[in-house]
Structures are given as C-alpha cells and as structure tokens.
Amino acid sequence: MDEMIRIAVVGTGDVAMDHAAALTSSGPVAAKIVAAADTDRTRLDAFLAKHGAPAGYDDIDELLARSRPDLVYLCTPPGLHRDQALACLRSGASVLVEKPPALSLRELDEIAAAVGEPPWFATVFQHRFGRGQARLKALVDSGLLGRPLLAVCHTTWFRDQAYFDVPWRGRWDTEGGGPTMGLGIHQMDMMLDLLGDWTEVRAVTRTQARRTETEDVSLAHVTFANGAVASVVNSALSPRQESYLRYDFEHATVEVTHLYGYRDEDWRVTPAPGRDDVLAAWQAGLSGAGDVAAAQNSRSGHWAQFAKVLSSLRDGTPPPVPLEESRRTLALVAGIYASAATDRPVKPSDVSPGAPFYDSMAGSRAGSG
Numbered sequence: 001m002d003e004m005i006r007i008a009v010v011g012t013g014d015v016a017m018d019h020a021a022a023l024t025s026s027g028p029v030a031a032k033i034v035a036a037a038d039t040d041r042t043r044l045d046a047f048l049a050k051h052g053a054p055a056g057y058d059d060i061d062e063l064l065a066r067s068r069p070d071l072v073y074l075c076t077p078p079g080l081h082r083d084q085a086l087a088c089l090r091s092g093a094s095v096l097v098e099k100p101p102a103l104s105l106r107e108l109d110e111i112a113a114a115v116g117e118p119p120w121f122a123t124v125f126q127h128r129f130g131r132g133q134a135r136l137k138a139l140v141d142s143g144l145l146g147r148p149l150l151a152v153c154h155t156t157w158f159r160d161q162a163y164f165d166v167p168w169r170g171r172w173d174t175e176g177g178g179p180t181m182g183l184g185i186h187q188m189d190m191m192l193d194l195l196g197d198w199t200e201v202r203a204v205t206r207t208q209a210r211r212t213e214t215e216d217v218s219l220a221h222v223t224f225a226n227g228a229v230a231s232v233v234n235s236a237l238s239p240r241q242e243s244y245l246r247y248d249f250e251h252a253t254v255e256v257t258h259l260y261g262y263r264d265e266d267w268r269v270t271p272a273p274g275r276d277d278v279l280a281a282w283q284a285g286l287s288g289a290g291d292v293a294a295a296q297n298s299r300s301g302h303w304a305q306f307a308k309v310l311s312s313l314r315d316g317t318p319p320p321v322p323l324e325e326s327r328r329t330l331a332l333v334a335g336i337y338a339s340a341a342t343d344r345p346v347k348p349s350d351v352s353p354g355a356p357f358y359d360s361m362a363g364s365r366a367g368s369g
C-alpha cells in the first residue's frame, strides 16, 4: 500500500460528520479523505465543506470507479451495509463499517465470502479500544484475576419518540432490531471481547413506551464457554442513562461506568479479601500481554480504533474488529431475539444457516420482514 491511505466516506450523516476527521488525525499513519458519497446533496455538501474532501458523489459505484479508495468508511443506515460493503470489496477497497455490520448473520456471511487479505472488512466497535479494556484483558490473560464467574452488562439509555421516528430506525428490515441491535451492541461486544464465546442465552424483549416495530427494552441471561454467566439489559427508555459493565472474578470485581466512552477514572477494581496484589497490578498497568503499551489513549472512542485500523492497513494485517469477532456479537443479538420470540433458551447452533433467526433478526415473528 502507498504511504498515503486513500479514504472515502459513504453516508455523510451524523456519525460521519462527528468522526470522519479522526480518520486523518489518528496517529502515525498518513491518510486523507479523497471522496464522499451521500444521496442527500445537502448533507454531502456540508460534509465536503467541513472535511475538505475533493470529490462528492450521490452514487457509491461512481465513487468507487472514479476515486479508487483504499478504505471506505461506511456510515449509511444498516439496511444498506451488505450491498454497499460488497460493492466496495469487489472493487478492491477495504471496508470499515459502522455497527451493526449487517442486518443479519446471513448478510454478514455473504460479506465474508467477498473478503480478501486485502480487501479487509472491519466493524467499528470503538469501546474495545480504550486503555481500561486493554488493561483488563491483559490482567485476565495473566491469570491474576482468577476465573470470571459473573458479569453484568447494562446499556440503559434514553431515546425519545423522535429517535424512533427516523425512517430507518426501529424496523426489522432497515435497522435489524431496536436497542439490542442499535445501542446495547457496544457493551455486549465489550463483554464478548473479554469473556469469549457464549453458549446459551435466555431472553425477553418488550415494547414498553415507544411506538416502534421492535423492542424498546430487552433482558437476557447469557452463559459463556468459560463457565461465566451474565445478566444483560438493553434499554432505550431509561431517563438516567448509563453504560455499565461489571465482572466478578475469583479475586476481584472490575467495573466500568460510563455513557458513550470511558476514561481511566471510570474503572473501579475491588479486590477480594487478601488480594491487594490485584489492585496493585491494575494500578501499575502490569500485565502479561502486550496490548497495554499500545493503548496510549485513556479514552475509548473512534480515534483509538481508527489508529489501529490504519496501522493494520499499512502493515497488511487484518484491521480490528475483524468479521469473525463482529459475527460473534451479531450472533448474540440474533440469539436474544430468537430466545425472546420463541420463549426458549437458544444456543449458537440455533441461529446457524437454515434457522429463521439466521436470515433475519425478526426471525419467525409473524408479520415481520
């Protein structure tokens, strides 16, 4: 790859406006935004003016043919991700897609079939990339915390009716779900990043307060291959908003409380009696693994992930978060919806090819697309 990474932004709405600048200021790897595309000319013009991109298009195929980007930052509504990702990959461009990577596991597997080495496919799950998560992963790997026993994973956010009234939100065929898919997916991804493969989920979903085709709250119990169990809540109707993750290990409780991004001071470690060595190790940032030194930034966020994505592109290695890892998170979302709809415990094999919830997060729900 040339020294300068050529980036195109497709979908120049809220997320692109807020975060695209971080692509070109994310550390040692040089990158520039060479083009942008949006079907809404007003939004496109505002983006071009703010980010100084030289070329604007209303059509992704034209952008790919003329601007030949190395990387496309895909910020369109989720219902477009599969087709647009395939167009990028087939043109040879790698893809960095905003969550959720696709509407269903089937769509994600269709994308997987078009991925090469390069072109790569990565999903934005920016909260994996703050220093606290890296430090915790390293401590887990070192064995100092002991076995993970219990986790709490709460995304209790507030979204008013106007949020759901945006045409692509809260619909199975355009968003692929409600707050489980659209909001809580970040905390669940952080939890899976730490605890690994899940083996069973039991869930309920409810539509308590918003006019929406999907749920506005979900509750789940998740079992992990390592024996840990977790309680998960995803809500769009909680006036006191919070993102909360708690892990009870044999030798310490580790918690992080934040909203849309954490800093070092948002983490709390409570050692088990007689295990002050764990607290000392946390405070020193000591670890048996190498990622802590690389995570210079305390704050989780797009900037932190983008820096790693650009380094990976330069080095010819898979940029984070790779498809197989975002697939595991999407499978848990499918599992929650499947369990809630069927009133049964669900295993990963229950959302595999051939199963209704593999094809669509709406699965077997009557009347859903």
Ligand SMILES: NC(=O)c1ccc[n+]([C@@H]2O[C@H](COP(=O)([O-])OP(=O)(O)OC[C@H]3O[C@@H](n4cnc5c(N)ncnc54)[C@H](O)[C@@H]3O)[C@@H](O)[C@H]2O)c1
Binding pocket: 010, 011, 012, 013, 014, 015, 016, 037, 038, 039, 040, 043, 058, 060, 075, 076, 077, 078, 080, 098, 099, 100, 124, 126, 182
């Ligand atoms: N990582 C995060 O924390 C985070 C936060 C919010 C949203 N998101 C995700 O980012 C994505 C975009 O969300 P948003 O809030 O910016 O939405 P948005 O509606 O503000 O922006 C989407 C843009 O895509 C454009 N668009 C629609 N059809 C298009 C097409 N065919 N070609 C090109 N452009 C097209 C729209 O005109 C709009 O400007 C979603 O997947 C969402 O889930 C991620």
